[in-house]
Amino acid sequence: SAVISQKPSRDICQRGTSLTIQCQVDSQVTMMFWYRQQPGQSLTLIATANQGSEATYESGFVIDKFPISRPNLTFSTLTVSNLSPEDSSIYLCSVKRGAPDNEQFFGPGTRLTVL
Amino acid sequence: AQSVSQHNHHVILSEAASLELGCNYSYGGTVNLFWYVQYPGQHLQLLLKYFSGDPLVKGIKGFEAEFIKSKFSFNLRKPSVQWSDTAEYFCAVNAPPGSSASKIIFGSGTRLSIRP
Numbered sequence: 001s002a003v004i005s006q007k008p009s010r011d012i013c014q015r016g017t018s019l020t021i022q023c024q025v026d027s028q029v030t031m032m033f034w035y036r037q038q039p040g041q042s043l044t045l046i047a048t049a050n051q052g053s054e055a056t057y058e059s060g061f062v063i064d065k066f067p068i069s070r071p072n073l074t075f076s077t078l079t080v081s082n083l084s085p086e087d088s089s090i091y092l093c094s095v096k097r098g099a100p101d102n103e104q105f106f107g108p109g110t111r112l113t114v115l
Numbered sequence: 116a117q118s119v120s121q122h123n124h125h126v127i128l129s130e131a132a133s134l135e136l137g138c139n140y141s142y143g144g145t146v147n148l149f150w151y152v153q154y155p156g157q158h159l160q161l162l163l164k165y166f167s168g169d170p171l172v173k174g175i176k177g178f179e180a181e182f183i184k185s186k187f188s189f190n191l192r193k194p195s196v197q198w199s200d201t202a203e204y205f206c207a208v209n210a211p212p213g214s215s216a217s218k219i220i221f222g223s224g225t226r227l228s229i230r231p
Contacts, residue, residue: 031218033218033219041223041224042205042221042222042223042224043159043205043221044221045218045219045220048218092158092159094219103161103164104149104209104219106151106158106159107158108158109158
């Protein structure tokens with residue numbers, strides 16, 4: 001398995017500000033993902049964080065709103081910019097090691113509340 | 116692109132009842148299938164997974180799921196539920212490594228409530 005930590009675990013932010021979430025994995029992984037889980041909803045994939053290149057965003061998510069960095073194989077950050085109350089969610093980091101192991105592991109999540 | 120459907124949004128059962136949660140997926144190629152559970156206030160945990168081989172897979176806590184390729188289904192079952200099974204259950208699918216679809220996509224989730 002992979003042990004994933006996220007910082008912060010929770011935060012309360014004001015409208016218009018930004019929050020950067022860090023994801024650290026205890027071993028090198030090939031793929032890292034960021035998901036959002038809005039209150040009472042399922043998980044929605046925001047983007048795939050690519051090491052050394054721009055992230056790949058899913059439909060409905062853009063780089064200006066959710067800039068992502070992945071400087072190496074064990075670390076990634078997600079920034080949620082220009083916050084509004086609709087951004088209140090749990091943000092989860094997820095990783096996969098790659099073939100032949102196709103299991104995906106999830107971090108504990110960061111609970112964001114925007115006032 | 117792949118997608119996952121969970122038709123039961125909220126299931127309410129009494130303890131010792133049998134459980135079956137439906138999951139259907141759409142994807143034309145080889146898939147890997149998962150069931151995750153999220154207990155109240157906790158983070159996501161893997162219940163079981165199907166990669167290949169025996170289509171009947173057994174997971175933790177007495178759960179099992181059956182992959183029926185012809186029906187594009189991967190239903191979750193448990194013969195006798197307990198109050199502690201109260202949680203949100205998510206079905207998920209992804210394609211094997213190397214595929215452009217190799218990222219987990221989740222269903223909308225099924226909330227399971229068990230009456231003591």
